[in-house]
Amino acid sequence: MFDVRLLRAEPETVERALADKGGAELVRRVLAIDERRRARVREADDLKAQRNRASELIAQAKRRGEDAAADIARQREVGDRIKVLDGELRTIDDELEGLVAEIPNLPHPSVPPGTSDADNVEVRSWGTPREFGFVPRPHEELGEELGLLDLPRAARMAKARFAIMWGPLARLSRALAQFMLDLHTREHGYTELWLPQLVNGETMLRTGQLPKFEEQLFKTQEADEGRTLYLIPTAEVPLSALHFDETLPEASLPRRYTAYSPCYRREAGTYGKDMKGIYRQHQFDKVELVKIATPEQADAELESMVDNAETVLRRLELPYRVVERCVGDLGFSTTRGYDIEVWRPALGKYTEISSCSNYGAFGGRRGKIRYRSAAGGRSEFCATLNGSGLAVGRTIIAVLENYQEADGTVTMPPALAPYLNGLERLTAER
């Protein structure tokens, strides 16, 4: 949620900053409505003050046993007028809120210019892609030939873009998730949470999923009640909703949370895109990272969050690169963000495996997450950050493709040994 006060104070700055993101003309409309709103608030407040004074006088008169019929009659009109004003105010508020909700966050001044992911800037890379003595094959071929990745049966019982993982591959998936969680909780200072995977519409609204991404969500209904619940598209949703409407002590910041959860996405409008294998699925697992910090802490916390996610890949010895997203590729709420892309031998390029974003106070304002310093004083909105640490399905892809052997088997990364109960290699199921 954009800060209307900033918009009031420096409209030109905001217009200029949003030129690339296409939100500039909104500024003037919002300012006009905001002006109207404040005038109305003032008028209504004045009338209410008058009403309160008059009510007090009426009360006193009644206590003295005097007749206050005339005053009461006069006050009735004031009450009616207040009711009208409050009604108008509600309309104005809705309109204003709707408009403000359309204003995207301001990009951090350091964000590189650009219009699409083609303009993203590589900031570093790690690892050297392995030399294969053969032509490396895509993960879906490896998985299916090993009899461990089963897409046809999944499509039969559900629909396309669902998967079944057999035996050791399922175990690999579980091992990866546990490895990531242990890393983040034991070494990176995150607290693990287990959360609802279905949430109500209001939570979806306030986490920015609705109404914009309604067609990307799976929706459920309790059988005999009308209530709608949505399957989460990422644990970011319940994780960032955790402290909505709370004021946190500044000393408790930054807070670092992680959660492992399945993610459900309809992926409407992406048919024909990424249809091979399990790169883009309706259901996948992810270890999510969320931070709540002061705005001053947020920049450093973004850097450490990216490093936390990179550490997963370094431990797994998977080559990757980090790109900073350009202005045009930043999400609506993001002020600054990085993508981590892992090496895909079968494709001969890097593909996305994590995305880390700093929402700044924009995120805190939307969820009304505040903090107050020990010294007291006014509360301020927290900055929120989130990132994947990592998407498990895509990590499986990277392991299969980078660790494949000429005979079609797949060696397991040494870092996973404690989680695999002796499994060192994926081989064909008999």
Place this chain on the structure above:
RNA sequence: GGAGGGGUGACCGAGCGGCCGAAGGUGCGGCACUGGAAAUGCCGUGCACGGGCGAACCCUGUGCCGUGGGUUCAAAUCCCACCCCCUCCGCCA
């Protein structure tokens, strides 16, 4: 699913439609007392939004007693709807 009870400030808990932003207690902060502490005493102790010069302190207006409506000159208090919690019974991983 059936029957009943309840949601008030950080916590417990009172509250006849006006004198209630809300008694009392606990907690917390300060001061006094003490060699120091405990105990005790005194004082203080909500949030949001707007205005006063959007620096601070401060002053001031409005709103907030689960949420949203309604009745009324006036609602924590009356009415309606919804949400949540608790107890008992039933069912159940």
